Amino acid sequence: MSVSTNAIFKLPTVKNEPNFNYAPGSPERAALKKALAELEAAAPFEVPAFVGGKEVKVSGERTEQPMPHNHKKALCTFGTSTPELASQAIEAALAAQPEWEAMPFNDRAAIFLRAADLISGKYRAKICAATMLGQGKNVWQAEIDAAAELADFFRFGAAQVEQLYAMQPTENSPGVWNRTEYRPLEGFVFAVTPFNFTAIGGNLVGAPALTGNVLVWKPSPMATYSSWLVFQILLEAGLPKNVIQFLPCPNGDATISLVDRVLSHRMFAGLHFTGSTHVFRHLWQKIGNNINNYLSYPRIVGETGGKNFQLVHPSANVRAAVTGAIRGAFEYQGQKCSALSRLYVPKGLWEGEGKFKEILLSEVAKITLGPVTEFEHFMGPVISQASFDKCLSYVEKAKQAGGEVLAGGKGDASSGYYVEPTIILTKDPRSPTMVDEIFGPVLTVYIYEDDQFEETCKLIDQTTTYALTGCIFSDDRAATVKAGALLRHAAGNYYINDKSTGAVVGAQPFGGARGSGTNDKAGSMTFFTRWCQPRSVKESFCPPESFPYPSNQRD
Template structure:
């Protein structure tokens, strides 16, 4: 293993202590070569119970509950500073564990985490209630106000495609609101969150405020089922999201879900092709396509169709594919053998059902889980390539003739997470943005989330919103206080 990477401990972090949990271990592999880089405990329900009780005690602890908002803000800034100071190690851990290129983990993933904590630190002192005038009572007869109170213990379940970034998307607003957290990273990619736990400890957060529980789906289920958890924040597959909803029906936990996507990229006939072609390529293939809001359905005008497809294929072929820790790599492996096998199964099924393979479609090398950027072509909206989320470097391209049918084609999906539009006409951009069934619409740009911009999905892409002021609806409860001023 790389000697210049200092790996964190492969242990749970509960109540400020590192500890084991459960009676079996889960191996963790480097997806670039399939070698084992460590193993983590598969924490059982008793370990989850220990973590939730620690989070509850941390929530009730006056050191946290009564902390002045500006003091909580200072803690978050201190954590952001520590992330910045440890940026190189965090980026290397992320690239080793997840396989993503160090060129991206060092310039995007880790810096974005710093920015997210700093942005949400500023909200600590801004989360106030309101003074209200009742509509049915005489003026001056009652004093009415609202309080915004932290929801309590948050169970955060994080996927493997952006292990650190998506953990921070949940942690930063939860902590800013005054909640406490039990977080479970994906068993495939636990180490960057464990490194973050070390930094939380160094920053001086009170014990129990931040807890990490390691394990697989059974561990996540124990968090979902625990009666001491007030809210679940989950990012992952739509199938698991639906399962979580069924599980919480017995106690009506608050839930936010950021789920799957099959997002359209629309290139209008008037688009600047020098912008649209590389943009569509990045939207589909960055992070080896392992992005929930990747632009994996391309709609291009028929008269430019071959030109666009050839341009996207040429641009994708220029991305150097290699191990994440190679500073020249632009595309890394997919996360696992299972993921790679599933992608190839979907490619084969799509071709068998009528899609044509324009380019790619092959494994690269015998070690690691590398897949060529792949383009499938179909105009059949029932083909798996059109409907299913591959979560890999696969783009489905469909030509169109009629602008009126374009929106119907783009919206023909059970998902509605995002959309990308390329056009030179401002009115067309606004009209499309209004008609597309997507939580985020990027115009002449792609894959650019921001801490101040709400993010989430329509339809089966999820419930609720991450980021921006909107996210606090999910981490705060509103309490109304009504006081009679009469004798």
């Protein structure tokens, strides 16, 4: 059924969602503590699949999503979505596409604007609590992710799609009207979302949906509950029930079978992915192998790993550089794609009283680890036993390569997956912890000669296959300019006198190239072009009625 829309609507002006501070005695702190207590008491929750507009309780063995700070208790359990269920999900999504695509943009946008208000208001405490308990974030990290950034993605997304739709041809010859319409992709989008950001999960389904696409969503097993909560909020906000199909699934053979079924479908139109470089490349190969089966060339959008750097110039403010390093490396236990793991410090700033090393080690010693329910801790647990083991194995690799552990290097997984904030000093700029992504609280320092600044810039650029984020601390503008040129392709997000993490929607669109992804810049208007198939329309008001041109006439 077509709908008449006899107006051009202007969306409300959007601004970044302010962060609550959760100070002692504040109402938001009380609300969050209440939500944490209620979720812990009620857990484990049973999370179903959602296919064909209804919840589907998958039979068979259930998988647990443990609480990383208390891994003996599960936040939720979920079944294994089968390839057969994936096929049903695809057909349900495709059946819903014509009506969803035809819905006026102002109505699609209203759903996501309402969802943003629900996230930042009614569900703020609950979604933060779910992210803290399920993904091991402390209160501040949950606030900037699950509340503020998720609301920002939905609000700015609506505004950016409005901006995109307004991009129209500027040239019209006499008697002709040229225009462009931005159709969704022909088929369905497959969203594969990570554990580390609730907001990324919401955006990976939200961005394609805003432009009229339908989706099949496979959330990370380690973020199943918060993903389910985001989905429920979207439904409450008015999202038609078949626009997004929700398929929880454990890692391993079950996921491989499900993914194979999805990627073999003729109407597969796009992959929206955040996760490891290895998995992304594997999925891309699968898509390439199936290319002759598809109706269209699928869009592939992915943000993957990083081996992010901080370069300190001899002119740098030492305390600012130390603070940037600590926050960049150890916030959320280093489990951000943008987290700092390579630190380059000039020899003249490193050793001595009041110098970089002394301040760094003194400040790191102040960091405490503990359960997310104890708000005073700067760090909590890593996400899983596998992550815990990987972090400590790389500490051993660093030692074997001649590295010196200056701080941390140990862990305790008896109740939660706790890894100490670890600092390693290396003399080999290409040692394992300078090259491989660890995704944990392990920072490796390399000391360079003061007169080797340009050479160090080149070293940074050539050390890894990644190019996600990086930063420089410098009070010498000429050196800052030189580094910016030499590191031009080393990071998709580059910070001057600021840490390597903390991109804000609308302010610093996020993404990297090389081994770090397709650099499509989530949080920007151009990002939405990836989820559209434009159609150019030319309308002639008085078309010619005779075929010859004037040049065809005889002299």
